[in-house]
Each structure stands twice: as structure tokens, then as C-alpha cells.
Amino acid sequence: MPQKLILIIDDDSRNIFALKAVLKAKGFDCLSAISAQEGFSILEENSNVAIVLMDMMMPDMDGYQAIAAMKKSPKMRDIPVLAVTAQAMVGDKERCLSAGASGYVSKPINVDELLMQIENFTK
Template sequence: MLKKLILIIDDDNRNIFALKAVLKAKGFECLSATNPQDGFAIIEANENIAIVLMDMMMPDMDGYQAISVMKNSTRMQNIPVLAVTAQAMVGDKERCLTAGASGYISKPINVDDLLLQMEIFIK
């Protein structure tokens, strides 16, 4: 069985390191990018990305803009995107879902919740 390939897009390397450690321990393969543009290049080079974990608050292009680009791209539109945010304010989840995210999880991340959310969207 092939391991599922997860793409983490987050501008904070500490978050990437922590997510990779948890996901690799659960048997996933992980790629990462510190900005959406690099993430898009990774998607273009890897047709088997199972899900993208997208930080919503990044400089230059935030997660909302990045999800919009993905959903308007024939190549990327069907890849599930799990919005990951530290904002966790009232209305945030709805804003992420309206932007096109498949799901939403707030930081600090509860690993069990993350895995449950991922299970819903990974085929």
C-alpha cells in the first residue's frame, strides 16, 4: 500500500517540523513549503498529493488567497485543503470553508482531531 502524501504549507518552520514529526509517526509521507507559491510548484511536481494542510495567516499570499488559486486551477482544484489557523475567532471556520477549504482546524493542533479531519478527506 502506498503511503499517503501530505503537503504542509506554513511560513513557520517550527510548525512544519512539528506536523511532519506527528504525521510521519502515523505513517504519512510529508512535503512542505514555507509559502503558497512553492507549495503550488510541489503540487505541480507531485500528482499524488492526498491533502494540503494550509496555514491561513502567511505574508505575501495568505491561505485564503492560496485556496482561491487552488480552487480555480484545473490541476489543483480537487485536492482537499485543511485550513490550519491560530486565529480561532468567531466566524473563522465559516470564512475558511467559504474560501474553499475542505475542513478547518485551529492551533494548537489536537493530533486526534487532525487525524480525524484528514481521514474524512483522504481517499
């Protein structure tokens, strides 16, 4: 079975670095992008991305807009997106899910929760 590839889209390279370190330690291969547009380019070139970890608060195009764009693309619409956000207020999870995210993890990230969600969506 080919290795599950995870795409991390986050405008903060420190978040990408931390997530990659954790995921690589758990045996996952990761790609990363610092903008939604860069993420879309990676998705166009890699058909084996199993899940996208999407930062919801980014400049140019935020996670909500990016998920909406992915849902309109035949090539990207079926890839599960895990919303990763520092917004952990009441209603934020629902807002992410109603925007089309498959799951939701708040920052600071609980690694066990993250891994559980990745496993759930990449079976």
C-alpha cells in the same frame, strides 16, 4: 495502495517540523513549503498529494488567496485543503470553509482532530 502524501504549507518552520513529526509517527509521508507559491510548485510536480494542510496566516499570499488560486487550477482544484490557523474566533471556521477549504483545524493543533479530518478527506 500508494502512501498518502500530505503537503504542509506554513511560513513557520517550527510548525512544519512539529506537524511532520506527528504525521510521520502516524505513517504519513509529508512534503512542506514555506510559501503558497512554493506549495503550488510542489503540487505541480507531485500528482500523489492527497491533502494540503494550509496555514491561513502567511505573508506574501495568505491561505485564503492560496485556496482561491488552487480552486481556479484544473490540476489543483480537487485536492482537499485543511485550513490550519491560530485564528479561532467566531466566524473564522466559516470564513475558511467559504473560501474553499475542505476542513478546519485551529492551533494549537489537536492531533486526534487533525488525523480524523485527514482520514475523512483522503478516503
